[in-house]
Amino acid sequence: MTRRPTRTAPARVPYAFLSPAIVLFAVFMVVPIGYTVYLSLRRAKVTGLGLGAAARSESFAGLANYRAVLDDDEFWRSAVRVLIYGGLLVPTMLGLALLFALLLDLPRARARRFSRIAIFLPYAVPAVIASLMWGFIYLPSVGPGQWLLVQAGGDPVNLLGPTSIYFSIANIAVWGGTGFNMIVIYTALRAVPTEMYEAARLDGATEAQIAWRIKIPMLMPALIMTFVFSLIATLQVFSEPTTLRPLTNALPSNWTPLMKIYQDAFARDDIHSAAAASVVLALVTLVFSFGFLQLVQRRAFGSEQ
Amino acid sequence: MKPKFRALLLAATAGTLLLSSASACGSGDAAETGGKVELTFWSWVPGIDKVVAQWNTAHPDIHVTVSKQAQGDEEVTKVLTAHKAGNPPDLFQAEYQALPTLVSNGAAADLTKHAGDAKSKFAPGVWSTITLGTDAVYAIPQDSGPMMLYYRADLFKDLGLQVPTTWDEFAQVAKQVKQKDPKRRLTTFSAGDPGWFAGLAQQAGAQWFGVSGDTWSVHVDDPATRKLADYWSGLVAAGDVDSQPMYTPEWNKALNDGTLIAWPSAVWGPGVLAGNAPDTAGKWAIAELPQWTAGEHKTGSWGGSSTAVAAKSKHIAQATQFAVWLNTDPAAVTGLITEGGIYPAATAAQSGGALAKPPAFFSNQPEFYTLAQQFAGTAAGVTWGPNVNVTYATYKDAFAKAITGRTAFGPAVDQMQKATVDDLKKNGFKVSG
Structure with missing residues (x-):
């Protein structure tokens, strides 16, 4: 009985600590998401010429915007393009990140700190700036690589053609993203107890065997996490193709789903369709990432349970 | 602007x-x-x-x-x-x-x-x-922004070219440029600049939007625009003009080093050229935009x-x-x-x-501004519609696709018309045509 007051008072303390996060989460996540869902269920309607103050009204649209998104071939075509792009990007980027992390972790590695920063540095360059820079490099008559090619007697390569554009954009993302993923993997690698390596070396294992048999299995959780992050970033790719778009005829305004959403909202002034497409994209992202986690969870984290 | x-x-x-x-x-x-x-x-x-x-x-x-x-x-x-x-x-x-x-x-x-x-x-x-x-x-x-033809006076002279007064002559000059110097082109057709295409369409006599009573009419696919699209379609297909978009580092360089030697543009062109092709100061001149019928004097904006x-x-x-x-x-x-x-x-x-x-x-x-004023007086009047943004966005996608796919430009004009009308109808505007 006498304990009661002392028990209720501390019960509020955790909430006091949580409140800033909860308030920020509500203001910057829950409310905008709620508003997006609300917008996606509405439509703007115009009467007659549409001129004059009372000509435009907003009304409830039900699921019509969602139906339009799901029926839109262009939306699904952009989704397919993103899958192709992701198929190029994610294995390359994560493969390189893993390779660099393993190389840096070798006992004989030199200039470790410098290499780590050098590989990580492109991540600090904003995607728009990186794309402007790469766009410049890709263009046939101003790119230095192209210039060398011409000097060597070749013809400039069209790096911004309908097919090559996939590689060109994936290249920008690999350049920018490898460093971040390498740091995540490398950090996980440093957390592996060194006794394991000693035991393996005593047993006569080579560095390659240690990497393959010990390091990579121990890295599984980190690899899965970087894969999920890359997957989400891939589905939402926007800055690179949007920045390259004015340089080429090969990139339509709806090349990726997010570009289509941007186009709907800001070029066509149809905020309601854009909201519905955003919700669809978010749900697809959710299904993909949770589905993948569900699939690999038992194998990767099973030992921890 | x-x-x-x-x-x-x-x-x-x-x-x-x-x-x-x-x-x-x-x-x-x-x-x-x-x-x-x-x-x-x-x-x-x-x-x-x-x-x-x-x-x-x-x-x-x-x-x-x-x-x-x-x-x-x-x-x-x-x-x-x-x-x-x-x-x-x-x-x-x-x-x-x-x-x-x-x-x-x-x-x-x-x-x-x-x-x-x-x-x-x-x-x-x-x-x-x-x-x-x-x-x-x-x-x-x-x-x-009355339109006019900018051309490299020095290179026209060196290559022995006549300044075209009609679009037929413009097409011939385009061929001559390619023959005389395979590295150069007369100009480029840009899928990135719908305002440019719209201005050329006005000159050809297009009137994309109109109002009668409480109804909008949309004629992006009118005969004048088709004629214009077919004309450039032919030039691009034959390789007589370039098809890279304008306002890129690549384009700047092409203007600056004389790879492109003419530019149908508007009165504000000098500012762009001074910024993007600084080495060519004093080498350009302006002339009336080529005409569809000899003896006419028309331009667009x-x-x-x-x-x-x-x-x-x-x-x-x-x-x-x-x-x-x-x-x-x-x-x-x-x-x-x-x-x-x-x-x-x-x-x-x-x-x-x-x-x-x-x-x-x-x-x-x-006489730059004397000429400009003369051209400005011949600019066609324009009525714009309430969703030009959609028409313009469709122009970029449809023409870019036609260029990369090496197909004719006619269907791109159809797509612009359809997208514009569909969007108006979807929003509840009264539309005819």
């Missing part, structure tokens, strides 16, 4: 969207302080703050504050967002083709009551672009903008007074020409004064 290198601006788009709420808040407190009216004005014209300073000195009771904005679509998005949020700027720069979008969203006020005799200061063709074919006055015209007043402004009368002054007062227009490099829409300002001398980049052609 000038289109711009959109890529650079996109970097700032996310930021400006956030900032728009912040800067719009500033205009919300446009309250009178001791009978003094405070107005905010969004514009992208360089040096316009100096012109506005003249107004502020002369009108102590109406103070205008300029806020510099990105040009074109980004600003339209910001104005619409600020309008929906309830605190737009009192005045804003509006490109002619964006005006119907702004009006149909209720963002631009009808200034008929306050505009006085402003109508008499402008050519009828210019004035019609801000009435949208109705009796209302939705903005005061500021600058116009690429760009041009006006000063609009926000429907939600608390001081529409004072704002209109300022807008009329800015665009018709001789001192103000002189300021706009010298500081902002615009070509004025007001008829009186198009000769003499600040336009007596050619732009510095065209010192070799003293």
Whole structure:
């Protein structure tokens, strides 16, 4: 009985600590998401010429915007393009990140700190700036690589053609993203107890065997996490193709789903369709990432349970 | 006015969207302080703050504050967002083709009551672009972009080329350029610049939008536009002209090193050339845009903008007074020409004064503005529709696709028509055609 007051008072303390996060989460996540869902269920309607103050009204649209998104071939075509792009990007980027992390972790590695920063540095360059820079490099008559090619007697390569554009954009993302993923993997690698390596070396294992048999299995959780992050970033790719778009005829305004959403909202002034497409994209992202986690969870984290 | 290198601006788009709420808040407190009216004005014209300073000195009771904005679509998005949020700027720069979008969203006020005799200061063709074919006055015209042909006078001479006066001759010259120097092309067909194509279509006699009663008519696929699309389709297919988009580093270099030797453009061209092809100063000249029928004298307009007043402004009368002054007062227009490099829409300002001398980049052609005025007088009037943004966006996608797929341009025009009409119908506009 006498304990009661002392028990209720501390019960509020955790909430006091949580409140800033909860308030920020509500203001910057829950409310905008709620508003997006609300917008996606509405439509703007115009009467007659549409001129004059009372000509435009907003009304409830039900699921019509969602139906339009799901029926839109262009939306699904952009989704397919993103899958192709992701198929190029994610294995390359994560493969390189893993390779660099393993190389840096070798006992004989030199200039470790410098290499780590050098590989990580492109991540600090904003995607728009990186794309402007790469766009410049890709263009046939101003790119230095192209210039060398011409000097060597070749013809400039069209790096911004309908097919090559996939590689060109994936290249920008690999350049920018490898460093971040390498740091995540490398950090996980440093957390592996060194006794394991000693035991393996005593047993006569080579560095390659240690990497393959010990390091990579121990890295599984980190690899899965970087894969999920890359997957989400891939589905939402926007800055690179949007920045390259004015340089080429090969990139339509709806090349990726997010570009289509941007186009709907800001070029066509149809905020309601854009909201519905955003919700669809978010749900697809959710299904993909949770589905993948569900699939690999038992194998990767099973030992921890 | 000038289109711009959109890529650079996109970097700032996310930021400006956030900032728009912040800067719009500033205009919300446009309250009178001791009978003094405070107005905010969004514009992208360089040096316009100096012109506005003249107004502020002369009108102590109406103070205008300029806020510099990105040009074109980004600003339209910001104005619409600020309008929906309830605190737009009192005045804003509006490109002619964006005006119907702004009006149909209720963002631009009808200034008929306050505009006085402003109508008499402008050519009828210019004035019609801000009435949208109705009796209302939705903005005061500021600058116009009559089109003309820019060509490298020195290279035309070296290669022994005649300046084309008709589009047939233009096509022949394109072939000659390719024969005489396989590295060069006469010009490029840009899928990135719908305003450019729209201007050429106006010259050909296209009238994409029209109003009758309470119904819009849409004729993006009219015979004139088809003729234009087929013409360029042929040139691109034969490789007689280039098909890279304009306003890229690649294009700049091509203009600068003489890979491209002509550019059908508008009166504001010297500013672009001076910035993008600085090595070619004094080497360009202008001529009338090639004609579809020999002996005719017609042109279209690429760009041009006006000063609009926000429907939600608390001081529409004072704002209109300022807008009329800015665009018709001789001192103000002189300021706009010298500081902002615009070509004025007001008829009186198009000769003499600040336009007596050619732009510095065209010192070799003293009669530059005399010719420009002559061409401006032959520009076709335009009525823009309420969703030109959709027409323009479709142009970019459809023509780019036709170029990369090496297909004819005709279907691209069909797509523009269909997308425009579908969008209007979807939004509930009454449409015919």
